[in-house]
Amino acid sequence: MTQQDIPSLRSQLLVLAGMLTLLAASASVSRLSLGWWGLVITASLSVGQALLVLVVFMRLKSSHPALRMIAILAFAWPLIMVALTLGDYLTRSLLHAPW
């Protein structure tokens, strides 16, 4: 571990400020009547906050590539699960019994 690997206090605090700003933006957007767009925007802001935590606080930026791969897979599998499950619900039609 070299001095260069240790993040500066300023960068940590800036990330926190960024996260709190994104939180305030989420809270504000949810008060507007944007319909499903509100959901898209708040979800995107949450992804932004999560990425900041992963990259800066969990130090994925400077981690071993294997750890980065595990992190990507960890979040990819639930996304695939949600996509496939939702795909089933969105395309399923009501089948009436033939009798």
Add this chain to the structure above:
Amino acid sequence: MNTSVPAAAVQQQFDDAPQQKEAAMLGMWAFIATEVLFFGVLFAAYVICRWRFPLAFVEASAHLDFSMGTAETAILQVSGCLSAIALRQIQLDKARQSALLLVVTSLLGVAFLVLHGMEYHGEFKEGLIPGIRYLQSGPGAREMELFFSLYYVTTGFHSLHVLIGVVLLLTIAMRTWRGKFCAQYHTPIEIIGLYWSLVDIVWIFVYPAFYLVGSAG
């Protein structure tokens, strides 16, 4: 500054300290992956239910305390930053500062749990807890029950993780204060930091999913 890892810190199954650290980090990230899958299933159920009953979810979400949820999110984000700074301080060989930051992080975790407990209490009085005290009636009440079931299972398990994190943070803080960790060996602080960040990330998605449905239906 002494640049070697204390011999007692390297377990016998490892060749050296870097190998031990790599194994610990890999194990922790594998654990995080299983945790993400655990909460991922709950989020998958949430997505389906919200897609099927959008209006009931909007109505149910309006019963939750928006400002309390926002405050809880801010508390967790600040605590996540403090745990990251605690790691930085131990890397700079400032063990006492690191220990204090870990204690403050755990206290913020306690504050989160207290606020959430107050929320649960208010919801109990309002009759929003399925299977225990659910007093909602009229059209959409059954679908709202689905929302509250998901809400209590997700936030309940999350709070359990916060509680475990608080205990671990205090334990690690105590060991840090006693000088068990230094700039050369601080893997447990790094590990607890990763765990606490996971708790933070889960809540980052819980917050909009349950508290911000209001007008985003």
